Amino acid sequence: MATPTMALPLSTQAEQLKERLLDTLRQRGLRMTPQREAVLDVFFTLPEGDHLTVEEIFEEMGNQPQAELTASVSLATTYRTLKLFVSMGIIRELDFSEDHKHYELIRNPEAPHHHIICMDCGKTAEFESPEIAALVERLAREKNITVVDAQLKIFAECANMVDDDGMFSDHDSLKK
Amino acid sequence: MATPTMALPLSTQAEQLKERLLDTLRQRGLRMTPQREAVLDVFFTLPEGDHLTVEEIFEEMGNQPQAELTASVSLATTYRTLKLFVSMGIIRELDFSEDHKHYELIRNPEAPHHHIICMDCGKTAEFESPEIAALVERLAREKNITVVDAQLKIFAECANMVDDDGMFSDHDSLKK
DNA sequence: ATGGTTGCAAACGATTTGCATTCCC
DNA sequence: GGGAATGCAAATCGTTTGCAACCAT
Numbered sequence: 200m201a202t203p204t205m206a207l208p209l210s211t212q213a214e215q216l217k218e219r220l221l222d223t224l225r226q227r228g229l230r231m232t233p234q235r236e237a238v239l240d241v242f243f244t245l246p247e248g249d250h251l252t253v254e255e256i257f258e259e260m261g262n263q264p265q266a267e268l269t270a271s272v273s274l275a276t277t278y279r280t281l282k283l284f285v286s287m288g289i290i291r292e293l294d295f296s297e298d299h300k301h302y303e304l305i306r307n308p309e310a311p312h313h314h315i316i317c318m319d320c321g322k323t324a325e326f327e328s329p330e331i332a333a334l335v336e337r338l339a340r341e342k343n344i345t346v347v348d349a350q351l352k353i354f355a356e357c358a359n360m361v362d363d364d365g366m367f368s369d370h371d372s373l374k375k
Numbered sequence: 376m377a378t379p380t381m382a383l384p385l386s387t388q389a390e391q392l393k394e395r396l397l398d399t400l401r402q403r404g405l406r407m408t409p410q411r412e413a414v415l416d417v418f419f420t421l422p423e424g425d426h427l428t429v430e431e432i433f434e435e436m437g438n439q440p441q442a443e444l445t446a447s448v449s450l451a452t453t454y455r456t457l458k459l460f461v462s463m464g465i466i467r468e469l470d471f472s473e474d475h476k477h478y479e480l481i482r483n484p485e486a487p488h489h490h491i492i493c494m495d496c497g498k499t500a501e502f503e504s505p506e507i508a509a510l511v512e513r514l515a516r517e518k519n520i521t522v523v524d525a526q527l528k529i530f531a532e533c534a535n536m537v538d539d540d541g542m543f544s545d546h547d548s549l550k551k
Numbered sequence: 552a553t554g555g556t557t558g559c560a561a562a563c564g565a566t567t568t569g570c571a572t573t574c575c576c
Numbered sequence: 577g578g579g580a581a582t583g584c585a586a587a588t589c590g591t592t593t594g595c596a597a598c599c600a601t
Contacts, residue, residue, distance in 0.1 A: 228554090228555080229555070229556090230554095230555060230556070232555090232556065232557080234556080234557075235556095272557090272558095273557070273558050273559075274558095275557075275558065275559080275560095276556080276557055276558075279556085279557085298565095298566085
């Protein structure tokens with residue numbers, strides 16, 4: 200058994216997630232389809248922490264060379280599938296105040312992470328925060344609510360494209 | 376001279392804000408118009424902490440009885456004006472993961488506040504947090520960024536419409 | 552077989568924009 | 577007077593939906 204701190208190989212992670220997906224689908228009387236698998240696969244194709252737009256996910260599938268891994272999926276189905284996955288807690292919907300949403304895989308549901316968005320260059324950085332986790336937990340108790348997700352968004356200007364620790368990833372957020 | 380902790384009368388607040396607006400407009404070679412004043416007035420007509428949609432702001436102006444205070448403003452101009460005000464730091468754009476944005480007056484730029492959004496009933500609650508303020512400040516220093524705004528959004532389910540301290544205000548967020 | 556799923560294209564809804572007209576400064 | 581601002585309607589653009597065909601269970 201791997202310890203919690205030991206990162207699992209991607210393939211195993213993917214398998215586990217697909218199991219989870221399949222279970223939830225069955226519970227709801229829904230079905231597994233090549234399209235749904237294709238969308239899920241996209242998130243494993245890309246580096247962790249990436250948050251893609253629907254358009255990007257759609258194109259990613261169209262460009263996939265291996266026909267076995269990803270079937271052709273229509274835009275409409277892509278939308279439908281993403282919505283479904285969000286409702287199942289498999290991916291998270293992000294909003295960077297743009298005209299479109301971003302989506303990211305929830306690898307560890309217990310560790311929601313937060314974003315810094317540069318309003319000039321549009322890059323984003325992510326970070327986790329025990330402080331916020333504690334705060335959210337306290338609020339949940341105080342107000343008697345069940346927290347589904349919590350996200351801190353910091354809109355900022357990263358003077359000179361600061362990239363001190365390689366955290367900033369390239370995205371098109373908040374551009375104008 | 377009023378102390379910082381003493382709340383200013385609304386009318387004075389409004390005057391001050393209009394001054395600020397006028398100054399910024401002049402700096403940019405822009406003009407004051409009855410439409411812009413009308414939009415600004417809407418935010419003073421309503422209770423503090425309200426976050427309105429464009430549609431609501433638009434209708435609010437149409438219903439205004441006093442012709443002096445609010446002229447008729449087209450939807451297009453409402454959009455244009457809101458965008459302008461946001462760029463001027465006079466109002467804040469909020470995103471509750473709905474299909475439309477919300478706007479609120481920034482009464483105190485130093486005290487950004489955060490939101491809890493109930494995914495079931497769509498109500499929202501607001502709160503401030505010194506913890507987050509401190510965290511954001513630390514991050515700003517560490518990453519050498521200039522923070523423009525920071526918002527924590529907590530998506531939750533408020534069991535039984537909990538309204539323990541009257542914080543929840545009625546909004547249509549995240550419905551469905 | 553029999554609902555859940557998909558693709559397609561049409562429909563939608565929020566927001567933006569071109570352009571002629573109006574009106575601050 | 578002259579450029580900024582407005583109103584109107586048309587245009588955009590992301591997202592949703594109706595419906596017939598399809599396919600997983």
